[in-house]
Amino acid sequence: MGQHIAKKISKRKAKKLTRAFFGRPTLKVARDLIGKVLADTRTGEKKSAVGRFLRIVEVEAYIGEDDPACHASVGPTERNRVMYGSAGFAYVYLIYGMYHCLNFVTERKGYPAAVLIRAGEPLERGIQESGGALLSRTDGPGRLCRALGITRSENGLDLTGDSIYVQDCGLEPRKIATGPRIGIRVGKEKNWRFFDPDSKFLSKARDSN
DNA sequence: ACACCGATATACT
């Protein structure tokens, strides 16, 4: 099945998402991202441990200064600067001192919002390094970034370029579910988490809030 | 199964 999908991706059926896709209301972008394919074509030091293609299965929306869980709730700072910029760029930050989280900036320039990529399923096998199984897991925002080798040096990267981008490969989910965002203490009443309930690669909702 | 805890850095009060 992985082979079949990989073939599907390599055909010109795959269409790269444009800046116009990201520059829309964040909830629409978040929902539409489920089933899209995150492609990472970097080589060398930045080579992914899980292959170049991940089908996105879980995301969360963070919208504006009025969303208490959004990093922009405190107004513009050095960390959240990219969220205030144009749509279609990567917002990457370090959390808990050891993990990175990958977001796609949405909406118009000046309005801070983004979609957090929480989980994806690998569509081809990557080169497993020693101790590989653990390092190549992609069912969680921190694990996903670790598996792909995404760090703050990717903060501000243009997702419409040729390095890391997103494709529509016709892998629409059978169903899309929603629920509260995970791991936050404020803004829990909003059901801004979107996921493919049929996926086996969803992040583990722990104790949560 | 669930509960708790430490790691480890940065941003913000």
Next chain:
DNA sequence: GTATATCGGTGTG
């Protein structure tokens, strides 16, 4: 000084 859009491990039932 405190909180954090996390994770891996250990302890208990």
